[in-house]
Amino acid sequence: MTEKMNRRNFLRVAAAAPATLGAGSVFAASTSGxxxxxxxxxxxxxxxxxxxxxxxxxxxxxxxxxxxxxxxxxxxxxxxxxxxxxxxxxxxxxxxxxxxxxxxxxxxxxxxxxxxxxxxxxxxxxxxxxxxxxxxxxxxxxxxxxxxxxxxxxxxxxxxxxxxxxxxxxxxxxxxxxxxxxxxxxxxxxxxxxxxxxxxxxxxxxxxxxxxxxxxxxxxxxxxxxxxxxxxxxxxxxxxxxxxxxxxxxxxxxxxxxxxxxxxxxxxxxxxxxxxxxxFAEYPDALATGPGRGPQIRYQYFVDEGAMLVNKEGKRFVNESLAPTLISPSMERNSDKSMYLLMTTDQFERATKKYPFGALLSSPQWTRARWDTELAKGRVIVQGNTIEEAAKKIGVDPKGLLDQVAEWNQTVASGRDLKFGRTKFAGKFEGTHFFMAKINVWVCLSxxxxxxxxxxxxxxxxxxxxxxxxxxxxxxxxxxxxxxxxxxxxxxxxxxxxxxxxxxxxxxxxx
Ligand SMILES: Cc1cc2nc3c(=O)[nH]c(=O)nc-3n(C[C@H](O)[C@H](O)[C@H](O)COP(=O)(O)OP(=O)(O)OC[C@H]3O[C@@H](n4cnc5c(N)ncnc54)[C@H](O)[C@@H]3O)c2cc1C
The missing domain is CATH 3.50.50.60 (FAD/NAD(P)-binding domain)
Structure with a gap:
């Protein structure tokens, strides 16, 4: 016989069957008045x-x-x-x-x-x-x-x-x-x-x-x-x-x-x-300077200047122009659940002229000096005179990345990104000094x-x-x-x- 459903029974059932709440057993329901x-x-x-x-x-x-x-x-x-x-x-x-x-x-x-x-x-x-x-x-x-x-x-x-x-x-x-x-x-x-x-x-x-x-x-x-x-x-x-x-x-x-x-x-x-x-709102933009902490790097502003996003193998994996929360699921499928921003120092400097530094790192405490300190540590931001040097320092496959840059430059020349459908291009990827940043998931909203x-x-x-x-x-x-x-x-x-x-x-x- 079906038990009559009332609030008490709901609470009892909910406590016994967490899926009803979409929850784990973290929410214990009481039947007291x-x-x-x-x-x-x-x-x-x-x-x-x-x-x-x-x-x-x-x-x-x-x-x-x-x-x-x-x-x-x-x-x-x-x-x-x-x-x-x-x-x-x-x-x-x-x-x-x-x-x-x-x-x-x-x-x-x-x-x-x-x-x-x-x-x-x-x-x-x-x-x-x-x-x-x-x-x-x-x-x-x-x-x-x-x-x-x-x-x-x-x-x-x-x-x-x-x-x-x-x-x-x-x-x-x-x-x-x-x-x-x-x-x-x-x-x-x-x-x-x-x-x-x-x-x-x-x-x-x-x-x-x-x-x-x-x-x-x-x-x-x-x-x-x-x-x-x-x-x-x-x-x-x-x-x-x-x-x-x-x-x-x-x-x-x-x-x-x-x-x-x-x-x-x-x-x-x-x-x-x-x-x-x-x-949760999962942004693909944490610069994880320590376990579970770090600022949000607004990689989009660098991408607008022509920067690229790649995985550990050095390959593009997504249309970089998509809204950030749509990039996260692709990033989470990467072998190390991370992505890497590759930019020339020129692209970096152009972005810093357009936006306050604290906006690029989404935190007023992040000044250029703090960026340089983190760069010196060489963990999540690195600099290289060549793409290979930067890739090696941050743990990305240099050969894969070099091939990807060559392929990207052909894509830019043709004006069509057949792989991922990016439509905004900011010229060929060329430079003599490079930054790379390792990016993880950043959660700010449930x-x-x-x-x-x-x-x-x-x-x-x-x-x-x-x-x-x-x-x-x-x-x-x-x-x-x-x-x-x-x-x-x-x-x-x-x-x-x-x-x-x-x-x-x-x-x-x-x-
Ligand atoms: C870093 C960051 C960046 C974000 N950027 C944006 C953005 O640009 N645009 C956007 O749309 N959204 C953004 N969000 C999300 C948005 O800011 C929040 O969803 C929104 O401000 C929440 O407002 P709220 O009043 O509901 O919560 P809150 O502002 O967090 O206020 C909740 C209050 O409840 C109190 N409280 C909690 N538990 C209890 C309790 N048990 N008893 C009594 N009081 C309690 C807290 O002390 C707090 O005062 C961002 C969030 C973060 C963290």
Whole structure:
């Protein structure tokens, strides 16, 4: 006889059969109830957990909608988040800047791009909510003092829609949101990790939360709802490796507090499924200067100057002009899971004239002097007076590489890359001094998390929305599908915060 399915049974089944959650046994479900405490430390309309772009934007919007807002965060500062670390690229449809550039676009076209890029795995409804409100969210940031960015079309978006901050990082966003929180007197309660969600199972309604550390616990009642904005998993290389073993030795970067523990609490107390946990944004651009660490080398800027990507055998293996996250799977199939950038010193110097050095290495700490120090170590960057010398130093087959360069020069002369379909050429590969860099996988974004509906309301074990529970930012699963399109994670974090904060307080959003 089939056992009647209810939340308890869902939790029991989910714990016994991790595949239901797409998880390993890391998430143990409890069947205990979560009744409200006898006394609440805070009475709020909206409780926000997390203070990255998603959380702060949600808090400000809810406040402006008249809500009493309480924000809890496990970390010590909004400047320790993935948002702060990010590359400063925001994708939006219908923003003023997009209109000023005369681009004709639509939310549907945006989601079609996301879906095509994400191997059809994008969850269309919440993705459309992002697309429909992204222009308004971006314009809100601009209206509140976001430093002017550069209109910088990104591969994979058929219509240009990305703006890159001139600093190439996310400090600009956090500056705006912290300033707006301060103006409104919104206090962030730091060092307060999510410990419990109080859930009335009969009424299917989240009542509030408990947050704290090993010494203190504080409870907050949420009359209108709780917004989970606790980021993804990339603060923890261990968690990333658990969900995707192929990434166990990848360079992983993200807000230090982001390890999925909030997800575990919500699964335990409410019984929410999670989805798309095996997907991460895997960039083929880590300069792994140490185990699991190192900057991101923006090899594309060197490729634009005519540099080549080869494998350990010295052979090209991919169309270098593809968007980075589409190159990663090919790189991971190489014999040593790496790829090698070969460039002439002229190509290198040309790129350094076009971009700040910290942008080429995606880190303000990476100066030319630091590059030279790493070069002197001769581990991941080398220099040679000949191609053979550079190849030998970095461990690439010199003969294979020389043959490849000769073949490439014929390809350039013919103007047709019959093997891989590269269409942009920057002249023959010729020079007298060469750099080579060894490149590995770099992970900065997890794409799995809570399942949400078009209102960004978290879905429960029965695929129905859980009353009073919303999610925003990287903790939401399935927005990007299997691959992420540049600018969409930052765009989604801000926009989902914008949408949830406004929805909970009855303000206008487009659903
Ligand atoms: C290096 C890097 C570069 C990137 N570049 C880009 C880019 O250019 N464009 C783009 O679109 N995306 C980019 N991304 C991804 C994008 O920045 C993030 O997806 C987005 O900023 C996430 O915002 P968030 O508010 O969801 O999470 P975060 O900004 O990480 O904030 C999460 C918050 O939750 C808190 N928290 C975590 N766990 C708990 C808990 N248990 N209890 C309470 N609080 C908790 C954390 O302390 C933190 O304050 C990049 C990411 C990184 C790391």
């Amino acid at each position: 979560t009744p409200a405490p006898a006394h609440w430390d805070y009475e709020a309309d909206v409780v926000v957990i997390g203070c990255g772009a998603a959380g702060l934007m949600a808090a400000v919007q809810a406040f402006d909608g008249g809500a009493k807002v309480v924000v809890f965060d496990k970390g010590m500062s909004p400047y320790h988040t993935s948002t702060r670390l990010n590359g400063g690229c925001f994708a939006a449809v219908g923003s003023r800047i997009q209109k000023e550039h005369g681009v004709k676009d639509s939310p549907e076209a945006f989601v079609d791009n996301m879906s095509a890029y994400g191997d059809g795995m994008t969850l269309r409804e919440p993705a459309l909510t992002y697309a429909r409100n992204s222009g308004a969210a971006f314009d809100w940031m601009v209206d509140h003092g976001l430093a002017p960015g550069m209109w910088q079309p990104y591969n994979g978006h058929t219509n240009p829609r990305t703006v890159r901050q001139k600093t190439y990082n996310g400090k600009d966003y956090i500056d705006v949101l912290v300033r707006e929180c301060n103006k409104r007197g919104i206090k962030i309660h730091h060092d307060r990790a999510l410990q419990k969600v109080f859930y009335d199972e009969k009424a299917n309604r989240v009542l509030g939360v408990a947050c704290g550390n090993c010494k203190v616990t504080e409870t907050a009642h949420a009359a209108k709802g709780v917004i989970l904005a606790t980021g993804g998993l990339t603060g923890s290389p261990t968690e990333v490796g658990k969900w995707s073993p192929v990434l166990s030795d990848a360079v992983t970067i993200g807000g230090g507090a982001n390890n999925g523990d909030a997800m575990r609490v919500v699964i335990r107390d409410v019984g929410t499924p999670i989805t798309h946990m095996q997907y 794409m799995g998390g809570f399942k949400v509906d078009k209102h960004l309301q978290v879905l429960g074990w029965n695929d129905q929305p859980v009353g009073g529970l919303y999610a925003a930012g990287e903790t939401v699963g399935g927005i990007h599908g299997a691959h992420y399109l540049g600018g969409d994670a930052c765009g989604f974090a801000h926009t989902s915060g914008y949408v949830t904060g406004r929805l909970l307080t009855g303000q206008k959003v487009v659903i």
